[in-house]
Amino acid sequence: MKKNIFCLFLYFLSSFIYSQNIPFSITKSGLFQDDYKETAIVLAEKIDDNGFLLVRSYKKGGISPGEGFYIEQYDTNLKLTKEFEYEMKHPNYQKYNLVLSLFTIEKTIHIIEIYYDLNLKCFVCLDNKVLNNNAIEKTELFRMSKEEMKGTFNLQKKFYARVDEIWINDNSGTINAEDSNIKRGTFLDVFLKGDLAKDGGDASDITVVVNDTKTAFAIAMDLNQKSSDGLRIYVFNSKLEKIIDNTFTKEIKDRNYIFQNIQVSNSGDAVxxxxxxxxKDLRKKKEGxxxxxxxxxxDAKNQLTQIIDPEQNFVGSLKTFFHNDELVCLGFYSELTDYRYKGICFFKFDPNSLELKKSKYNLFTEQFFFDKYGKNTEIAVKFLTFRKVFFNNNNEIILNAEEYDKTTRAGAGAGINGAMGPISSSTSYSFDDIVIAKLNxxxxxxxxxxxxKKQSTTDDDTSYLSYTSTVRxxxxxxxxxxxxxxxxxKNDRIEFGQIRKNKSNLNVIVVNAVGDFDYQEILDxxxxxxxFMVSKGAIIDNTIYFLGRKGKDKQLLKVTL
Structure with a gap:
């Protein structure tokens, strides 16, 4: 990797700013350039007290598109001390290679990918282990024939969709993330649209999730078939030994079965x-x-299921979290006949027996509605997407979400002599209000x-909108x-908004233990x-790292709380 340092004398810039309860310091690297214009932080981890590891993905365009990684080590002043570029190269007979996940186990980087091998006539999933000498150790995790892969995700389509995108690393276990807000069961869309909510193999997905203890990871492939719905699940331990190989299926002749997320136990022996x-029959009725x-x-031998009945409430989706050897599911809910969220639901389970220990439905507070509308109102919230969930030292839950919406509009271009031209489409992204709540x-x-907050764009690169959050x-x-x-x-309230990518100020908003908040500008x-790409921040302890980009120039920013 070639880098041109424009400011050799400027390795960092530090200042301390205090606004009531918001003390922080900032450090900037010098400007640099990479061989590739578009990169994003996909991993940041502490090495020791003197430095940290940073991995950035990049997109390689042109006639032979591809992707790869800058694997770098920095000292605490953002001075680069070690670097290694790993381009994901493949011979011509290995087609549609797709990176699925990147994570560390025992301080060693693992890159999971899948491709189709023309010679073997099968799909191969590999682990790429980055050794200390920058050598790559490849281990085959599994392979599946074309027959076995029928009805699973569409690798070719996903590969070409990735060509125009820079890859971001998501090890959360969310299945079908792109469709989770509308098509995959939020609000009443599945009731109203029926089978349009699932469109066969194109709506299927492949996902990777790593457990909190980093002792195991799972790979799950959504199987969308006519007579059954299911997941092919593999679980591997830290030595890359396969400990679970399971095909979970559900007959769907009479009902729609929509996978939401998958998690691996802290012990690594169960998902x-x-x-x-x-x-389907009840869905057609007028009352919902x-x-x-x-x-x-x-696990490797058994299977146990627990039903969660929302009763008179409508829950768009649930997400699973582990904490203190307990299993917690959180979601947003509304009335069954409404499409707007009015509160937060909570379920706690014993992870061994799946016994339901606690359940709770919490309406949003009067303070919440006053924040949003400036008055008491029955109006609720649409299009909420979970961003982060934290557990503090008192085992209280702090969660935040965002009003996110993605809308694609189709149109027709003008053709010859007024005839209808080719169909075009435009996509708009909205990142609006932030919801934050605390549960006991x-x-x-x-x-x-x-x-x-009001932020929107029609640019596919949304890295400069939304936010990064942390708890300290x-x-x-x-x-x-x-x-x-x-x-x-009105009523002494404020709203954050944006002008454009290259004309924005970096701000921090802090919400304290009782829900009061303040804000401070960090950089004009x-x-x-x-x-700086504010939605792609990487967190290590009390420090947040952001990558900035303008044209070919790049810069790292470190914010220490």
Whole structure:
């Protein structure tokens, strides 16, 4: 990798800014350039007290598109001390290679990928282990023939979709993330649209999840078939030994079965699969349809299922988390006939027996609605997407979500002599209000707040919008790009917004232990030589790292709380 350092004398810039309860320091690297314009941080981990590891993915365009990684080590002042570039090269007979995940186990980087081998006539999933001498050790995890792969995800389509995107690393276990907000069961769409919510192999997915203890990881492939729905699940331990190989199936003649997420136990010997099931006949009735969630525990020998019945409530989706040897499911809910979220639901299970220990439905507070609308109102929230969930030292839960919406509109271009031209489409992305709430150990809401925000773009690169969040000392910090002036709303409220990518200020919002919040500008755009990708921040302890980019120029920013 070739880098041109423009500011050799400027390895870092430090200053301390205090605004009531928001102390922080900033450090900037010098400007540099890579061989490839578009990169994003996909991993950051502490090496020791003197340095940290940073992995950035890059997209290689042109006639032979591809992807690869810059694997770098920095000292605490953001001075580069070691670097290695790993391009994901393949011979011509290995087609549609797709990187699935990147993570570390025992401080060693693992890169999981899958491709189709023309010579073997099968799909191969590999682990690429990056050794200390920068050599790569390849281990085959599994292979599947074309016959076995029929009805699974469409690798070719996913490969070409990735060509125009820079890869971001998601080890959360979410299945069908792209469709999770609308097509995969949020609000009443599955009730109203029926089978349009699932479109065969194109709606299927492959996902990787690593457990919290980093002792095991799972690879799950969604199987969308006419008579049954299912997942092919593999689990590997830290030595890459296969400990679970299971095909989980559900007959779907009478109901729709929609997988939501999968998690690996802390011990690494079991996976927990969460799915949403609809009854097709009841769905057609005017009063709405009956549905429920199924939580299934799968190990090498046994399978155990627990039903979660929302009763009179409508729950768009649930997400599973482990904490203190307990299993917690969180989601947003509304009335069964409504499409707007009105609160947060909580379920706690014994991870061994799947016994339901606690369940709770919490309406959003009056303070929350006043934050959002400036008055008491029955209006609720649409299009909520989970961003982060934290557990503090008191076992309380701090969660945040965002009003995210992606809308694609189709249109027709003009053809010859006024004839209809080729169909085109445009996609808009909206990143609006932030929802933050705190629940106690039993799931009861302590408080909920709404942070007003309006951000949108038609650019496929949304890295400069949305936010990165972290929790330190029971305070939640949000890092966002905003306008110069914060918009004032009625009733002493404010709203954060954006102008454009290269004209934004970096701000931090802090919400304390009782729900009060303050904000502080970190960097004015006139102080920045590059804008920073605020939604792709990487967190190590009390430090957040951002990558900035403008044209070919790049820069790292370190914010220490």
């Amino acid at each position: 927990y699969l969460l799915a949403k099931s609809y009854d 349809g009956k549905y429920f969630f199924e939580l299934t525990k799968i 150990y039993d799931g009861s809401m302590l408080w909920a707040r709404n942070i007003n 000392n029971d305070k939640t910090y949000f890092f966002i790009n905003t306008k110069d002036k914060i918009k004032k709303l 755009d006139e102080q920045n030589e590059v804008p």
